[in-house]
Amino acid sequence: MSESPVLRIGAREAAARLNLLAGHTPVPMLARVLRARGAAAVVITGDTHDWLDTPHAQGWLARPRSGPADHAARFEAALAQGWVAADAAVLARLPDHASAADLPVLSCGDRRIPWVPPRDARPDAGVYAIVDSAARVRACAEAGARLVQLRIKAERDHPALVPELREALRAAQAHGATLVVNDHWRSALAIGAPALHLGQEDWLSLDETERAAIAAAQALGLQLGLSSHSLWELCRARGAAPAMVACGPVWPTLTKAMPWVPQGLDNLAWWVRMAGLPVVAIGGILAPEQLAQAAATGAATACVVRGLGDDPHATLPVWQAAWREGRSRSRITPPAWPHPTLAPDRPAPPASPAPLPA
Template sequence: MRTLAFADRDLFWPPADELIEAAERIRARLGDWPRARVDWRVCLAPPDTARASDLIVVIGAAADVQAAQAWRAAGASLIEADAGKVALKTATGARYAFEGTLAEDWLAALAAFLDCGFEPHDALVLALAWRDGDETRGEDAWPVDLSRFPRVAGLPRAPSQPFPACERRLGLYPVVPSAQWVERVLALGVRTVQLRLKDATPEQLATEIGRAVAAGRRHGACVFINDHWREAAQAGAYGVHLGQEDLEVLEAADISAILQSGMRLGLSTHGYYEMLRALHFRPSYLAFGAVFPTGTKTVPTAPQGLARLERYVRLLGEHVPLVAIGGIDLARLPAVAATGVGSAALVSAVTAAPDLARAIAELQRAFGA
């Protein structure tokens, strides 16, 4: 495969045959992935001219801060590694900090995971989960042992206890825009649903959420409320679903208040870094997406695809329920189910269906529910 040949590519600076050979050995055991959209270059010394696809690695505490700032101004990103602590700093100011184990081959692993199409912060997570010799232990050496993965540094204190558990397999999971839609899908046999309200007044929020929660109780169903956790808690909702942007603004007291409400907590994720960050908050489930292209919501990452979903299931399926979301319809649902994921969230496949009852029945059959 072309993607396994690194010798003729500008992969490391300065060129390093031993690192290239190690990267090729690792890449050969990671499976068939589309070529990365960016030709990243891992720089172990300052290049004469930095570029946006450079990841400049500084090992040890003696970083040249002034030079690093100049590299970042040119568009490069900086990786600082010292005694098990690793931080990625991008030219845009984003910072990803970890604590973990650095294998001897971690830079070669980083290059290999970048070649698999992962963004630098996710490739770095996987490189920190890598152990020397993993490529010799089977045809597929993908890291799927959660205990090996690094810890995200700088997060607020974790909740004192996990959020309440929900069912391991939440099944078909429509995401709908009103309480009336909640009532309709529950009446057709759906047992997990999310109310995602947009542009509602406080009075409308209270009314719609209260009505949706009441419908869930009548049907013995799991009704999650998107975003509006205070109103959901006041209504006694089964659960609330939050995005990564919500985690960025929530205070420790907010997390504690959600926990004390007794609600289940679902969190959106879009890659390995966000999954580790979300796990820190001990949620009831994790949602992963967007699996396929979707027009229903703007997402910060490219479509993830089934291969990544399958590996997330292998990594986390025994630890926390997982929900796949994004562009899933009837035609794609069997392939999604084949990854082993316990739930599939759908929007337009439900809300745009010309015959809702028929659509729900077909979707349930396709997912094996």
């Protein structure tokens, strides 16, 4: 069987290519076999859900409406413009002049999920401080930060972390700040932390039961934040109904090695328009003017890491003033379409294989 590098076809055609009866084989299995036979990526289209099986993402892409009639041509055009297949699948379903009400959502596995509508709230959360110790949480909270993330690079949920997390929580609460625990989700739930942030790889590494535990905590008030670097990650984040979604890296960053092309202010403004959630600007914000520019996109908050220096009591007022000044500027107009954030020939974190029916 001769295959195109990237296939985007309906379930009936997919079955026919494999000499199978339509409707007798689960769609995810059809896609997996087509990839095993040589297709670089497969998108199987449907009335309300498309199944993605690509090098970067797998899952059901659920949408509120059919979208543009020329979606097949839009998919090919997106590939020609340098988008990877997972992102092209999203763009194919967005109409001209799209809004957050048009953004699809992406599942984490082979279970179909309902489309998640946008939320209208665009809060102003000010400067988002990211630190690595309870002592620095206290310093940032004392200096007036309302959002402080504790990012400790250690074995996930190691018992030795709990005293530090509890101390950080007490420090944040004493000064009216919200503590966001990065990565260590079980420990965050155990101590009653008000907020949790997970990267996409961390989110994908959880099983259904673990994601259900976090969803139950969300129903009781936990604020979940998720990272996003691409269109498919934005769709996956929206599907988890988080309190905030991070867009990054806005500028080149040395904090961690990444394959992503910087978002720039144009993509950040597009995220703000399309996410349907409060957006966190993150990555490469090293100068107050950059923070002001991020604020002018309408982002709900923006992260400062290295810029906090040794003494947040001295540095945070400068960053907070820049944020307020940026929020007072005219809003940066988002582009009609974003630019690609991953070149087709550059690797990204691999998609977690979706569980398939036996």
